[in-house]
Amino acid sequence: MDMLELLNFYIIPGLVLGSIYALGAIGITLIYAILRYSHLAHGDLATLGAFIALALVQAGAPLLVALPATMALTALIAIGIDKGFYAHLRDRPKIITVMSSLGIALMIRAVVQVVWGVDAETYSRGIVRPEVYWGLRIKDRELWTLAFLIAAVVVLQLFLARSKWGKAMRAMSDNPNLALLSGIDNRKVIMLTWIIAGGLCAASGVFLGLNTELKSMMGWGMLLPMFAAAVLGGVGRVEGAVLGGLIVGLAEELSVLVLPGEYKAAMAFAILLFMLLVRPTGLLRGKVL
Amino acid sequence: MELAGLLNYALFMGIFIGIYALLALGLNIQWGFAGLFNAGIAGFFAVGAYTSAIVTTAAAEGRIGGFDMPLLLGWLAAMVAAGLIAWPIGKICLRFRSDYLAIATIGVAEIIRLVVKSEPELTNGARGITAIPRPFGDLDYALSQMAYLAIVAVVLLVAYLMVERQFNAPWGRMMRAIRDNELAARAMGKAIERRRLEAFIFGAALMGLGGALFAHFNRSITPEAIDPMVATFLVWIMLILGGSGNNRGAILGTAVVWIIWSMSEIATDQLPSEYAVKAKYIRLFLIGLMLQLVLRFRPDGLLPEPLRGAARSDQDAR
């Protein structure tokens, strides 16, 4: 196998898949850092986002319009779920919210299955031929996926580093008691967290649907890779979630070289257990719950 | 006829409640007793089902086994196999908060599902393993059902008595006292880790046994028989509704949830087929909603955990 073949058939698809995981993992890591629980409904929330975008596309909206609209809608839904369910459990042990989120995952999936059925769907019919750049075969949608991840991370990092509320989010993640003593309104920080996590989660679902197809179980299958990415990068670290997502995506695609294809999905699990065993703080020294 | 039909249905339901009650007891050891979040119940269930099937069926072409061993050996093997899978997972994850265990067990269930689907020499692939021997399977239908119900009832009773004994043993009380207090748990260190690991393994073994009972009852096991999310979720809602930490609550919750679940199935089966499919998902939605409501308004369940000394006063203080 030559270099180009490796790049075209493993590295590029791996980076694209990794970008999709990274978008979800950022939300998981932020929720970990600020609300301090694992959000098991994150995968199914991504599914919901993908199908909302499908509805918009079928109604005639170009994907370029449908994507931001979907992100906004999903962010609102995420806030609604928090206010309707998780917020009432905030003073109980955090694991209760984890359990609640498992139930929410089931509920979201049921909604998707009732509204859109269980058959596979796509945003557009027909086969997309990859463009060739210097021997590299890349489809437009793959470029869009990578570009969106880069843009989203740059904007998010600037927001966290420069803006008052971005800093408040970091403060809440760093030391919640002191943040409260400083007068930071934790309800606003929590809402902001859900806006970011929900929006990026929807984007991750849309890009998964764009690069593969839409199925009611698509997000559930992403849950493990997204968590593996968050733990691999270091819980609470946005840049870690991105790094982790890309590594998990690459590992899954490259695993085909040594493992039967059916076990692609096992890579994320292996990475998760390996990190918990040797370095639970992750590559970039995150938190350990 | 009508009466016989009802009786048969009641027997069928009783057997299923018994099997699910074993799963709920297993989960109660893990969650109610040690605070461990297992989101991969279906995985341990499947391992038990397939293990016992492989051990007890007659030799078959194209797959490993069957070894045509006695039934009890199959059930024992089911428990051992499920426990052996739980062991490394627990070993790695129990040092951390239960969030990690939740994710890891979701992963285990997914991988077990993959193995079941893609290793035909082990599980006979999509066709599944058939002709699994059933004790007293040669009797008349109703009698055979009754006999199986009796077996399930005895197994459940034995499991209940054993778990109850552990709950009331001194270290059982200690476990529950520190269950909700992560700081205290960390301070106790290694000793607690070991107990938690034991709880996790024993719980998984009971789930494996439940899977074995299911396979022998159905006489077959196929990948479709186990819907990972639904099975796992049903057991959770059974335990939480019944009252986690209370073994009788776990069994009561199983009965209540299973009756609601299968009655709603009967109701929705009356619908025209296009709606019947959707109705299945609406039932899933409602069961998810039920969990939310129980968690919020009745977190102690129908039969709350009996107040046993230190466990409660510690909780109140926080």
Added chain:
Amino acid sequence: MSALLTMSAVTGGYGDADILQQVSMHVDPREIVVIVGPNGAGKSTAMKAVFGLLTVRGGSIVFDGDDITRWSPDRIVQRGISYVPQVDNIFREMSIHENLEMGAFLKKGDLSAAYDRVYTLFPDLKERRKTLAGTLSGGQRQMVAMGRALMLDPKLLLLDEPTAGLSPKYMEQIFQICRNVRDTGVAILLVEQHAKQALAFADRGYVLASGQNRHEGTGADLLADREVAEMFLGG
């Protein structure tokens, strides 16, 4: 002279247990008041009562003319009391400057005057303003914590054992900073484990034991009191 802060017969604690029994004390404007006492005397608890972190079941707390007995901490911060906890009192993963910025979170408009004030009190911090607070030494962290609390221009600063775990050199430095802070017009109420040194430097002191008032007076008077000395100062 009207006191800035008056606690009158405050009874309260966490949950059901009353740790404080009828504790009374006051702090005048521009005054450093220290609370000392043996372990478990309720020193920190008394301070937390002021900041609304306690269930108060009896008595009242009046600050600057307002009864703040059952106010929430964020309201109390806005009213002009800042609190520095004993541990975990900085944002480790944020720079010194960002720590100060978070301290001024509730403040609208230009912060430059507030930064100037704090950096004048803590010149060391100004040089290292971009440094992550978690990488600093214990004494410097304490300065960041105090700086954060001073950003809102409080009238009263509450310090919970600011010198715990610090070397004598740093202890002196923190006390000196407290005097400087007082001289800018801020009253300070602090809890101290190092009773001798603290009483020597404070304007007045209270001795608590078992959640009750035992003695009060100027630092010098208390140090001279035989009973106080025998009680816990080690003779």
